[in-house]
Amino acid sequence: MSELVIKDLQVSVDTEDGPKEILKGVTLTIASGETHAIMGPNGSGKSTLAYSIAGHPKYTITGGTVTLDGEDVLAMSVDERARAGLFLAMQYPVEVPGVSVSNFLRTAKTAIDGEAPKLRTWVKDVNGALERLNLDPTFGTRSVNEGFSGGEKKRHEIAQLELLDPKVAILDETDSGLDIDALKVVSAGVNRFREQEGKGVLLITHYTRILRYIKPDFVHVFVAGKVAASGGSELADELEAEGYDKYLKAAAV
């Protein structure tokens, strides 16, 4: 059983006008077996939450705690967080020219496991993961994210999720820019991950569309750097019908 606990997390970024507070005290607990959807308008700080948990250097933690199974995540380096069992599927995966997908995947798997994967099973695992995400077997020879279409980038992120097998996955707008077929493929990948014992998912999205394919256990409305409301999946239906206006107005008061 694992548990990602975020308590009163406060985060700022440096701007030309000095530090700007983005997260203003976020509290969330993602227990294993649970999928939490975070929904909110643009600029509400959803992505900041994802990147802060992953340890992006751009963000400064000014208060609060994040623990994974009691371990202090904020004290860990970026790669230590990944090895501890966190995975961030990025909204904008980064190109790494000249590094093949297969080399990248094997290097990452070796780092996560602390030993090189067994060659025979590994090749099978990689090919299987790529195939399930409708990625061509020659995909492995391409440079990481270079020249990938938007859909290929997201499917590649989910292939990594399957292969690296973290405890908790944070999916940052994985649905954005996907057509309906790609969305189904990506959602199926996330659902395969969820079906395993003891996995937690934090699904960050702007749209309710993906929630038709990935049913969340909890939905949180994120406005102005904090959780404005929490509920079950019915909250997503309400947002679909009414939008964020109600919460934005309340936050503005």
Added chain:
Amino acid sequence: MTVTDTDPAIARDSVASALEQDRVESHLNPPPSYDLADHPVPTGREEVWRFTPLKRLRGILDGEASDKRLRREVSLPDGVTLSDITAEQAREIGELAPNDRPSALAVANAGGAVLLDVPADLEATEPVVVTLTGEGAEDLVWGHVVVRLGRHSKATIVLRHTGSARYAATTTVVVGDGAELNMVSLQDWDDDAVHLGRDAIRVGRDASVKHTSVSFGGDVVRMHANVEYDGPGGEAELLGLYFADAGQHLEHRLFADHNQPRTKSNVVYKGALQGQGARTVWIGNVLIRKVAEGIGTYEENRNLVLTDGCQADSVPNLEIETGEIEGAGHASATARFDDEQLFYLRSRGVSDAEARRLVLHGFFNDLIRKVGIPSLEEQLTDTVEAELAKNVLDGLPPVGAP
């Protein structure tokens, strides 16, 4: 990053202008001459010398006579010959006259040239491998080489420089019509070597040349790769890879002289720098003469600065005498490691050092794959790894092959 592209113009077949051979002087490259008086000792303020640390050339430009030689090991495929010729014979073959002081001194002082001859129509199956070894950092050595590829011949030539010396050499490569050459010059010197080299290539009609300059070792290495054309349809791909450590000066100067119509040049040089005082210079000159209608040229230089205390100069120059071309462009970028790339890799559990290695590996991998000599590609990858191990990364196992 700066990227400039001129609008592609429609290639026009113009026999009249193809026949017109007015010698426009390049503003960036001194005219060729065997006369030493035309190549005075530089003060360091000249455009072509201003990046070079003249004192560290340790007197080479004084031009003292010397009969020292580099030790030579040669592996020749069947049909390819290596012989000694006189300086006069070199001229008769049609070598490209020196266009700077070191190459003029090399011709004047070498006491004759070495001719590597690939007969017409011969397709050499094995690469020509010449290893030149300097016996000591104080040895002053003059080198004069002519490589001749006959019509429709095909050859791969690897020229490797090791050991140490004060070495100035000029190499002319005359590539016959329809011939195909893949040539690599590897500067793998000891730390105290000085090397002033000039590879001047004349590309025959419809011939194609790939020339790769790889510089890892040496205290000061200054290499020219010059290309001009003997007829329409010639193509030149000029590649380079360099890795400067603390205190090293590695300079690469390119000159693509489009003196014939419908010719092509494509230049890609990539370098990395690490350590205090590591210095690289890349000068990419292209001249499109009036006659050179329908040509295409592109130049690219990328530098990755791995530590503080390094300096990378990168200067692409384009002189255009005609706009009737397919395209002309250049790009130059010098940067540190990209934080977003490192974050992405590290977010997958890869340590900081390993992430840096992967990025650098990828940076050079694109280029190494273009060299087109499998045995050498592996060796270049290993050398890049070894260079990295010196500074940025300590004691990590090698990155797996792609």
